[in-house]
Amino acid sequence: MVNKIEQIIEENRHMYIKWLTDFCEIPSVAAQKRGMTEAVDYLDSLFERALETTPEKLETDGFPVVFAELPGKSDKILSFYNHYDVQPEDPVELWKTPAFQPDIREGKIFARGVADNKGNLIARVAALHAIKQAGEELPVAIKFIFEGEEEIGSLHLPAFARKYADKIRADGNVWEFGYRDADGALQVSLGVKGMLYVELSAQGASSDLHSAQAAIIESPAWKLIWALNSLKGQDEKVLIPGFYDDITPISELDQEMLKHYRFDEEETLNKLALDNFLLDLEGSELKEKHIFEPTCNICGIHSGYAGEGTKTVLPSQAKAKVDFRLVPGQDPDKILKQLRQHLDDQGFTDIGIQVTSAERAARTSPDAAIVEAMLNVVEKHSSTKPNIVPNTPGTGPMYDLCQALGIPSASFGVGNFESNTHAPNENINIEDYIDGIKMAAALVFEFGEKINSKGARYSDSIN
Amino acid sequence: MVNKIEQIIEENRHMYIKWLTDFCEIPSVAAQKRGMTEAVDYLDSLFERALETTPEKLETDGFPVVFAELPGKSDKILSFYNHYDVQPEDPVELWKTPAFQPDIREGKIFARGVADNKGNLIARVAALHAIKQAGEELPVAIKFIFEGEEEIGSLHLPAFARKYADKIRADGNVWEFGYRDADGALQVSLGVKGMLYVELSAQGASSDLHSAQAAIIESPAWKLIWALNSLKGQDEKVLIPGFYDDITPISELDQEMLKHYRFDEEETLNKLALDNFLLDLEGSELKEKHIFEPTCNICGIHSGYAGEGTKTVLPSQAKAKVDFRLVPGQDPDKILKQLRQHLDDQGFTDIGIQVTSAERAARTSPDAAIVEAMLNVVEKHSSTKPNIVPNTPGTGPMYDLCQALGIPSASFGVGNFESNTHAPNENINIEDYIDGIKMAAALVFEFGEKINSKGARYSDSIN
Incomplete structure (x- = not known):
């Protein structure tokens, strides 16, 4: 048949x-x-x-x-x-x-x-x-x-x-x-990871300005960079308080499956023209991070002049699209609240957050x-x-x-x-x-x- | 006549x-x-x-x-x-x-x-x-x-x-x-301020990737943000060692001229739809910063998706255009060297610098x-x-x-x-x-x- x-x-x-x-x-x-x-x-x-x-x-x-x-x-x-x-x-x-x-x-x-x-x-x-x-x-x-x-x-x-x-x-x-x-x-x-996808935005003057004005006018580009910098350290740890709190611990069955899961490091690096993975991870640590850990990634950041050569401008706005991939236990709605609280606590009360996706992980x-x-x-x-x-x-x-x-x-x-x-x-x-x-x-x-x-x-x- | x-x-x-x-x-x-x-x-x-x-x-x-x-x-x-x-x-x-x-x-x-x-x-x-x-x-x-x-x-x-x-x-x-x-x-x-205009760039994988890969692949957008963050603090002080060292002190004649120089704060704020100047400065401090202090401004930062809605992508490159307005005494060539040294010292050896402008101030x-x-x-x-x-x-x-x-x-x-x-x-x-x-x-x-x-x-x- x-x-x-x-x-x-x-x-x-x-x-x-x-x-x-x-x-x-x-x-x-x-x-x-x-x-x-x-x-x-x-x-x-x-x-x-x-x-x-x-x-x-x-x-x-x-x-x-x-x-x-x-x-x-x-x-x-x-x-x-x-x-x-x-x-x-x-x-x-x-x-x-x-x-x-x-x-x-x-x-x-x-x-x-x-x-x-x-x-x-x-x-x-x-x-x-x-x-x-x-x-x-x-x-x-x-x-x-x-x-x-x-x-x-x-x-x-x-x-x-x-x-x-x-x-x-x-x-x-x-x-x-x-x-x-x-x-x-x-x-x-x-299974799949969950996601919280947000657009962060900072607003400056009513229009782009000659960059000579940067001496005395606040820059939304700088503000957004400082705000983003407060979200994740160079060690890749997300700095939003509570972000990791609700994660379901990795079970023995998960560990067993992870052991059998095959991930070809060399082929992957070759394909991407890279020398190493994030933080020089390899083996089971690399697999565990890939499969069971959440992310905080910048899908896009845009402000000011993007063309050829120089343009001396103080941009009037700055935007970043950020996706958090979530793992079982993490609730995107709760993490959104934690993100807002964190930005406020860091003095970034005027950074806007627009949510375009909020999904839980599934298994x-x-x-x-x-x-x-x-x-x-x-x-x-x-x-x-x-x-x-x-x-x-x-x-x-x-x-x-x-x-x-x-x-x-x-x-x-x-x-x-x-x-x-x-x-x-x-x-x-x-x-x-x-x-x-x-x-x-x-x-x-x-x-x-x-x-x-x-x-x-x-x-x-x-x- | x-x-x-x-x-x-x-x-x-x-x-x-x-x-x-x-x-x-x-x-x-x-x-x-x-x-x-x-x-x-x-x-x-x-x-x-x-x-x-x-x-x-x-x-x-x-x-x-x-x-x-x-x-x-x-x-x-x-x-x-x-x-x-x-x-x-x-x-x-x-x-x-x-x-x-x-x-x-x-x-x-x-x-x-x-x-x-x-x-x-x-x-x-x-x-x-x-x-x-x-x-x-x-x-x-x-x-x-x-x-x-x-x-x-x-x-x-x-x-x-x-x-x-x-x-x-x-x-x-x-x-x-x-x-x-x-x-x-x-x-x-x-007189005019001088300028050092640079394009900073970070390179990731050979092409944009699905952002699920962000768990294990380095992000050039994050790297650039961290590098930029290392250049200037939220107090607006440039953090590059030596940046302020060679500035010609403000003379008594300069101070006298600055006193007579008229700057309409209210009109300027109205025009730009802003509530206050940078760091809430006003009066002579504001004028002094505007006229006699150097800047570190982001003219543009671009990485990844800029379109409508969401795109879940790990960008393969990130670029920022940065202009430093310089004051008398500062040498753009020397500041370029200090910038390179600073980025290297902070671990950003792979952030590229391309210079598009290097001019001294004049009086x-x-x-x-x-x-x-x-x-x-x-x-x-x-x-x-x-x-x-x-x-x-x-x-x-x-x-x-x-x-x-x-x-x-x-x-x-x-x-x-x-x-x-x-x-x-x-x-x-x-x-x-x-x-x-x-x-x-x-x-x-x-x-x-x-x-x-x-x-x-x-x-x-x-x-």
């Missing part, structure tokens, strides 16, 4: 690649409100063609969630979570081919969003198309939940998840992303049916053992969409070690994409077998 | 305004190498039309210096220093009318460069045109020295001044700029003929007493072009209290411009009278 489906996937490979490149031509950058309706319309027409069903457009206070359901043999449900929005394409000048003109070269597809996460989204639709073409009945019902605001922090997804709790109910969820290591091993992720237990099924599929389809990531360093709305509703969630996908997500020349390997379709199809049956025999529901997530 | 010249100036006011607006249409932004040849060509044709002479284009390693000489009755020489380059026009969106489409409204001309300093440049050419039209012989020879790199730090002017020391010889110089206070008083400036004694002549002209033409600025907080190559050659230099011009130099909506009042032409013409004769009787040369500058 699986062989028949794989044969259909091979026969349709050109069509499936076209589905993806057509989708990647749409510049669905939520941050800039570009191409979002077009992306929803594209999914509409794809679902009609591929699965003979019209997805629902569930409204939120932001962009709608595209939702579709396919009936199955049992009352058990497998859901797929993906997003149809992508990151902005800048810095544009570093792309070898335009970000929204997908280019196929050297066995890869290059385009903004192809790895994160249109490749995964389309692979999963294609998998269900192939199953349908094979005339196979689905062992479980399938739900597709495609949001449009993942790259801007899924700000409206918690309210959505509460409102549609029953509609998105499932016995297992496949999360959006996944990557291969340099050695080809597929990562299987059992799934390794003995959930979806995890076991996913690991089985990967082992069958790959010559290399899967690399289990206890908690991926990335972020998504897994807490609200899954953990809070008791739905175990795990993640794998079509990305690779050099996919350049959120960066210029984002790409996936065509063969990884085709394999991803095959594995998504196989997972439907593998999960069906596990869950129909197990009968477990709403029970396997770690709270 | 002066009345006759003033009458000619009034008769020609529309033509003189057109000379200026035509010149302001040329986007001669040296930093971006735009419109520079066009600006030189324009001056060529203007000198032909106005003064029946072709200026020389004296080559430098950058943009050429436009030089012209008009013979006079005596062997004494008055020179005018101006520049034909302007600041970049950004932030473009804050201009009410396009920066390079001069707009006349409410009795003002709005355009990039109209105050700094095309208005002054054209006013001085117009003054000589009017004298010529009046059939008057010049009491002294006149030299025009118009450079094209003032707004990018006059990097090639020191070499130019050494090479052409004899050619640019003069007994008095009129410097480029000048402004009216809020009460209408004309400022007469007797002229108040009893130089050019100063006395200028003050006389201003008193005769204005109902308000001139406001003598012992040392303007701005910068220019006065040290190399004048002080090093023993040429006393002073400055007045056509700008106003709200001219918005280096900022959006730069402007001058049309009547100030016409007055500026009249005063430039009057100065030629006033200076002639002083210098021809005095016979002083190469002696009146403070070294």
Whole structure:
């Protein structure tokens, strides 16, 4: 049966690649409100063609969630979570081919969003198309939940998840992303970090001034630099009082998983043209920091003149975008309060804070049916053992969409070690994409077998 | 005689305004190498039309210096220093009318460069045109020295001044700029601050990364922020060892001039929509800081995502443009060495420094003929007493072009209290411009009278 489906996937490979490149031509950058309706319309027409069903457009206070359901043999449900929005394409000048003109070269597809996460989204639709073409009945019902605001922090997804709790109910969820290591091993992720994303701003005079005025007029650029400097020391410790207080201690099981988690330091450094990791960390300390520690990162800082040569100006405003990646136990709302208090205490009462994302971390237990099924599929389809990531360093709305509703969630996908997500020349390997379709199809049956025999529901997530 | 010249100036006011607006249409932004040849060509044709002479284009390693000489009755020489380059026009969106489409409204001309300093440049050419039209012989020879790199730090002017020391010889110089206070008083400036302008840069991985990597990959944005933070404390004291060591102490004469120097605190704060000056300074402390203290200002800092909404990225590089305004005694080359040493000592050995400007401060004694002549002209033409600025907080190559050659230099011009130099909506009042032409013409004769009787040369500058 699986062989028949794989044969259909091979026969349709050109069509499936076209589905993806057509989708990647749409510049669905939520941050800039570009191409979002077009992306929803594209999914509409794809679902009609591929699965003979019209997805629902569930409204939120932001962009709608595209939702579709396919009936199955049992009352058990497998859901797929993906997003149809992508990151902005800048810095544009570093792309070898335009970000929204997908280019196929050297066995890869290059385009903004192809790895994160249109490749995964389309692979999963294609998998269900192939199953349908094979005339196979689905062992479980399938739900597709495609949001449009993942790259801007899924700000409206918690309210959505509460409102549609029953509609998105499932016995297992496949999360959006996944990557291969340099050695080809597929990562299987059992959680995500949370996030608090803020824009800090300082205001000076009513307009930019001749920089001779800097002798007597306050500089918002300096104020912002001093405020940022107060947030994190050169030892990378976040200096906001209380920041680390609520972190869930690393369990023995976590330590065990961390020990088995494989991270190729040399390949990573080579790829990034770096000599060493942060603070010269290596081995288990490096892995622990990557997987289990929160961050305080500057996504952007901008003030004054950015052009060529000199401009002698005292800027009138300064802004910084800062993301804190949070780990289990940390509450973004509480950390926001701590940040405000800290800035006030340091004398930066006039630094403004605007929140654009607040998400908690989420975790799934390794003995959930979806995890076991996913690991089985990967082992069958790959010559290399899967690399289990206890908690991926990335972020998504897994807490609200899954953990809070008791739905175990795990993640794998079509990305690779050099996919350049959120960066210029984002790409996936065509063969990884085709394999991803095959594995998504196989997972439907593998999960069906596990869950129909197990009968477990709403029970396997770690709270 | 002066009345006759003033009458000619009034008769020609529309033509003189057109000379200026035509010149302001040329986007001669040296930093971006735009419109520079066009600006030189324009001056060529203007000198032909106005003064029946072709200026020389004296080559430098950058943009050429436009030089012209008009013979006079005596062997004494008055020179005018101006520049034909302007600041970049950004932030473009804050201009009410396009920066390079001069707009006349409410009795003002709005355009990039109209105050700094095309208005002054054209006013001085117009003054000589009017004298010529009046059939008057010049009491002294006149030299025009118009450079094209003032707004990018006059990097090639020191070499130019050494090479052409004899050619640019003069007994008095009129410097480029000048402004009216809020009460209408004309400022007469007797010096400029120096400058060290540097671009600091930090490099991270070979490309921007997903910000989840911030847990283990060094951030150039953080590094630059920490390095900048080490340069200046929140008390505004520059923390580079040795920075203040060589400053020439403020003399009794300086203190006396500072006492008479008028600075309208309330008007300035109102204009800038601010509640207070830096460190809540006021009165003589504020004036002293403005006139006699060096600065360390951030003209620009840029790293990572600047667009709308969120982008979760670990930037691969960070850059800051920093200008230090220097006071008499400070040597920009020495301060550059101290800066490098300081960054190295603080562990920032991999922060790059690129110098784009290095100029010393310059001062002229108040009893130089050019100063006395200028003050006389201003008193005769204005109902308000001139406001003598012992040392303007701005910068220019006065040290190399004048002080090093023993040429006393002073400055007045056509700008106003709200001219918005280096900022959006730069402007001058049309009547100030016409007055500026009249005063430039009057100065030629006033200076002639002083210098021809005095016979002083190469002696009146403070070294």
